[in-house]
Amino acid sequence: MYRKNGSLRDARTLFDNLPQRNLVSWNVMLATYAENGSPGEALALLGQMYLQQVKPDGITFITILNTCSEPAMLINGEIIFDGVVKWSMESDALVGSSLLSMYGKCAALYEARALLERMPDNNMVAWNSMLAIYAQKEHTQEAIELFGEMQARGLIADRVTCISMIRACSQPSMINQGIRLHVLVFSTTLKRNTAVCNALITMYGKCKKAAYAEKVFKAMTVRDQISWNALIAAYAQQEDVGEILNVLLEMYQNGVKPNKASLVSALDACCMPVALTSGQIIHYQILDLGLETDVMLGTALFTMYGKCNKLEDARRVFDFLPKHDVVSWSAMISMYGQHGHGKEAFRIFHEMPSGGLVPNRVTYISILDACASVAALPEGKLVHACFTEGELELDVIVGNAFISMYGKCGSLENAVYMFKRMKIRDVVSWSALIAAFSQHGHGEEAINIFCEMLENCVRPDNITFVSVLSACSHAGLFAEGCKYFDSMEEDHGLTATEDHYLCMIDLFGRMGRLDEAEKYLLKIPGKPGIVAWMTLLSASRLHNDLERGCYAAEKVLEIDPQNDAVYVTLSNMLSAAGKWDEAAKLRKIMIQRGIKKSQGWSSITVDGRVTEFSAGDTSHPQTSEIHSELDKITEEIKMMGYVPDTKLVLHDVVEAEKELLLCHHSERLAITFGLINTQRGTPLHVIKNLRVCSDCHTATKYISKLTKRTIIVRDANRFHHFENGICSCGDYW
DSSP: OHHHTOOHHHHHHHTTOOOSSSHHHHHHHHHHHTTOOOOHHHHHHHHHHHTOOOOOOOOHHHHHHHHSGGGGGGGHHHHHHHHHHHHHHHTOOHEEEEHHHHHTTTTOOHHHHHHHHSOOOOHHHHHHHHHHHHHHHTTTHHHHHHHHHHHTTTOOOOHHHHHHHHTOOOOGGHHHHHHHHHHHHHHHHHHOOOHHHHHHHHHHHHTTTHHHHHHHHHOOOOOHHHHHHHHHHHHHHOHHHHHHHHHHHHHHHOOOOHHHHHHHHHTTTSSSSGGHHHHHHHHHHHHHHHHHHHHHHHHHHHHHHTTOOOOHHHHHHHHHOOOOHHHHHHHHOOOOOOHHHHHHHHHHHHGGGGGGGGOOOOHHHHHHHHHHHHHHHHHHHHHHHHHHHHSOOHHHHHHHHHHHHHHHHHHHHHHHHHHHHHHHOOOOHHHHHHHEEETTTTTHHHHHHHHHHHHTTOOOOOOHHHHHEEEHHHHHHHHHHHHHHHHHHHHHHEEEEEEHHHHHHEEEEEEOOHHHHHHHTTSSSSSSOOOOOOOHHHHHHHTTOHHHHHHHHHHHHHHHHHHHHHHHHHHHHHHTTTTTHHHHHHHHHHHTTTTOOOEEEEEEEEEEEEEEEEETOOTTTHHHHHHHHHHHHHHHHEEEEEEEOGGOOSSSSOHHHHHHHHOOHHHHHHHHHHHHHSOOTTTEEEEEOOOOHHHHHHHHHHHHHTTTTOOEEEEOOEEEEEEEEEEETTTTT
């Protein structure tokens, strides 16, 4: 009873005062520690059993092995394994399976496989456990080899075997193996097993083969709620909201009511503006089912509205919920952070304790992402202070979020400090640090960290290589970029994704090798997306390749006819080529189609308040002082050698007006505001939502030298650290 209530102290007091204890007493006390997150006490109790000559049984070892659920606990698992050997229980099927499971949770796959080899061949439970471990850890090739070995030894695959193998093949690159498994399953009586068929539907869904999933579904003789949910999830993977609505309708026709899992999957597929109407239809279904007060569904609903850019609707759903849990609070913080509403995200974060809720790792990750999105370094440090007081200080996932936040907020020193402080680092930790150095233009340092990562036997993943290739692109490390792209598959067995090809397009594009950049674009698996064509378009503009730019623009507009950035970029290219009439015609088409140009802005935080400026902004109360000071600074830096690059002003106006337009860009207004309102010597942190133009980049170098200030600008691509007339990017960005 005390165990179930989590009353460890009362349970231990009672245990210690028992006049007699049998094996059940010891096992129940072990289970009390195991179930209430006290692995150290459980291991100490096992030691007492040994000292008192109490012989453990299978339940003893199965119970305590469950406490070893992460790599840091492997040493405890090894101690327990010694006891299993001492008491000659390694041949027990259930104990052996628990040992395998322990090694799997502790990521000790080599030890798990060695243990399997020591166990009897006919222990099907053990073989299935090993298969499940490989599937969970996504070691698909090892799972396939083990499955082949099982067949060679004459072991007949059962339901558990097939489900583990199907899960192992639940990724697009393994679809062919998945199809072979499908054929194998349907040649046996397992084709009538609902759980196996559900696993197949899920596999096809994750492989984005919803049509195959539907065929399995329709062939089933018995379906359960999971079958319907799996089919909805399969269509959700392909964002096919039309088919999802059809499945929901079919459920009603078959007398099956959608449950929370069905509706959450359906809402996940509607998390994009074009699917808003479908999301609203599902909202009506939730109201009809009387589930509108359910926290999980409410969270999925306001997340959907948030991703459809309907923040007011999202907030209404959130406020309507009668109660909130940590997940809903965290999701709301994340939503505001993703939309750049840092102030709202911070307010909700600070309101959480008043609702009696303690932030968890997801909350911290959400608020740190919000800090990163608006480069709110002071708020990030405040969150760090709150976090240090809690119990999550050594959590590797939260530590990774701090490294990422500090990197995106322009504080490399704190990112490095956090990395060094972490006792356990995973591939995400290293990748986050590489990304931080990449964003700040320190390409060679990023590569050095990558080499150190390899020396520490940490296996890089796809995200690691995105950071490495991005670092090469930002720093102009052409040879290194090509080398690491090739090494992905040759040395690490990783298949390049669209993100890796985008880095290569950017690398070649910056170098002016546009033919090769386009070749990489055409190698992208599947159909190149908007970002790929926009990257080529930007490179074409940078190197004045109007013909290629027009071609790339056409491709973007085929995918997204309302993309304002394409019209603006192409119009600027035409203007730069002196084709003023064609540029004017393009701008007129924008107006006719109701397409508005996204406004450029720059923001700066002074005394905890964020102030935002647009080009030529006159709305601020200090406008007169800002413009006067900026004009004065402009004249002074001209005396130092600054010459405005008026060819960047793509308007058919006189030279003096071009110079005036240049000198009142949003970042210069933000910098001047900061100079006026901060003490001499204070570093300035500016965020710009677009790429910094080359003239503002040059001017800011001069301003940093004139004012003896460090000026850190985060634009759409990277950080620029200006100090004493020099920028960290080396004028390559």
